Amino acid sequence: MVLSRVAREIQASATLAITAKAKQLAAEGKDVIGFGAGEPDFDTPENIKNAAIKAIKNGFTKYTPTSGVPKLKEAICEKLFNDNHLKYASSQILVSAGAKQSICNIALVLCDTGDEAIIPSPYWVSYPEMVTLAGAKPVFLETTDKDSFKITKESLAKVITPKSKLLFLNSPSNPTGMVYTEEELREIVMFAVEKGLYVISDEIYEKILYDGAAHFSPAAINDDCYNKVVTVNGFSKVYSMTGWRLGYAAGPEKIIKAATNIQDHTTSGANSITQLAGLEALRGSQESVTVMVKEFDRRRKYIVERLNTIKGISCLLPQGAFYAFPNVSRLCENLSLKGSFDLVSLLLEKAHIAFVPGAPFGADAHIRISYATSMENIEKGMDRFEKFLNT
Ligand SMILES: *Cc1c(COP(=O)(O)O)cnc(C)c1O
Numbered sequence: 001m002v003l004s005r006v007a008r009e010i011q012a013s014a015t016l017a018i019t020a021k022a023k024q025l026a027a028e029g030k031d032v033i034g035f036g037a038g039e040p041d042f043d044t045p046e047n048i049k050n051a052a053i054k055a056i057k058n059g060f061t062k063y064t065p066t067s068g069v070p071k072l073k074e075a076i077c078e079k080l081f082n083d084n085h086l087k088y089a090s091s092q093i094l095v096s097a098g099a100k101q102s103i104c105n106i107a108l109v110l111c112d113t114g115d116e117a118i119i120p121s122p123y124w125v126s127y128p129e130m131v132t133l134a135g136a137k138p139v140f141l142e143t144t145d146k147d148s149f150k151i152t153k154e155s156l157a158k159v160i161t162p163k164s165k166l167l168f169l170n171s172p173s174n175p176t177g178m179v180y181t182e183e184e185l186r187e188i189v190m191f192a193v194e195k196g197l198y199v200i201s202d203e204i205y206e207k208i209l210y211d212g213a214a215h216f217s218p219a220a221i222n223d224d225c226y227n228k229v230v231t232v233n234g235f236s237k238v239y240s241m242t243g244w245r246l247g248y249a250a251g252p253e254k255i256i257k258a259a260t261n262i263q264d265h266t267t268s269g270a271n272s273i274t275q276l277a278g279l280e281a282l283r284g285s286q287e288s289v290t291v292m293v294k295e296f297d298r299r300r301k302y303i304v305e306r307l308n309t310i311k312g313i314s315c316l317l318p319q320g321a322f323y324a325f326p327n328v329s330r331l332c333e334n335l336s337l338k339g340s341f342d343l344v345s346l347l348l349e350k351a352h353i354a355f356v357p358g359a360p361f362g363a364d365a366h367i368r369i370s371y372a373t374s375m376e377n378i379e380k381g382m383d384r385f386e387k388f389l390n391t
Pocket of ligand 1: 038097098099100101124170173174202204234235236237242245246247
């Protein structure tokens with residue numbers, strides 16, 4: 001059987017094997033403490049759920065326009081104007097089944113065979129696969145904890161070639177929790193645009209910020225940037241709506257129109273009920289976001305402090321999202337392990353703690369620890385981690 005290029009080149013999620021193993025151990029009755037969650041452990045806020053129930057009761061159950069329900073698109077424009085100083089018309093918005101679909105549509109619109117897309121590493125696991133899907137080549141721009149996981153104009157200059165087409169940015173970052181300042185983004189994005197690159201700015205963790213860190217949307221820098229940056233955002237993380245599947249892209253009309261055409265022939269419009277829930281998420285009370293971020297903050301401080309007392313581990317204090325991303329290279333050395341996969345496997349089998357290896361994110365010296373789990377689990381997990389290393 002000869003499968004297509006896409007089928008041959010797209011990889012299964014490398015973290016899946018670990019997740020399967022954790023599930024198997026749990027099914028065997030082992031008390032596995034999970035730190036793998038890529039989603040908030042909070043329920044979707046009540047007002048949002050009620051808006052969906054109302055939509056069903058009112059029979060709002062038919063196809064919507066592919067690019068989204070007009071009312072929702074208007075609310076998104078309002079949100080982008082109020083929060084991000086971005087002025088968009090409804091014709092510049094594409095609503096999709098999750099930010100993931102929006103990003104993939106945009107990658108398909110911007111990348112051609114032979115093009116290069118620059119992906120700062122560590123990266124969200126889906127970016128390289130989407131670039132491959134588009135027939136283009138992912139080019140990784142490595143950062144480490146020594147430079148706070150930040151690219152600069154100078155480091156970017158080193159990987160730009162005549163084939164470079166697109167730059168991915170993700171602030172706050174999954175997996176590192178890094179947040180760029182406005183000044184840093186201005187320098188990086190103005191340079192990228194000057195070099196003719198398009199930029200996808202993945203802002204899905206926009207409101208999950210700590211220590212007074214501020215979010216900035218690079219499309220707002222100036223007209224040149226506005227014409228080259230596509231802003232992507234969604235409801236999954238900030239409103240605990242991962243299962244609802246709702247996200248959006250905002251950008252130059254020509255790009256959005258082309259992305260809408262692709263979505264026309266793949267999935268059509270996002271779920272009608274979900275879109276009205278999303279409308280309530282944007283227009284309703286934001287109190288639930290404040291409560292969630294406050295709780296994440298408490299866990300973040302605790303977990304990073306505990307991690308940094310462990311010999312062989314060093315962990316930066318993340319400024320956003322809900323992941324700690326400690327450097328475990330010395331710990332691996334001390335335990336004679338090859339890398340993050342071996343460490344995670346060992347901890348899962350012997351201590352029943354489930355972390356995520358850094359290797360699939362392009363950072364084998366690290367592991368990803370989600371603190372989207374209860375404080376009780378975090379305390380218990382860290383105690384177990386310490387105890388295991390002491391024996
Ligand atoms: C979760 C996540 C997304 C996608 O979220 P959707 O559920 O598809 O809206 C996009 N980018 C990053 C970095 C994420 O962590």
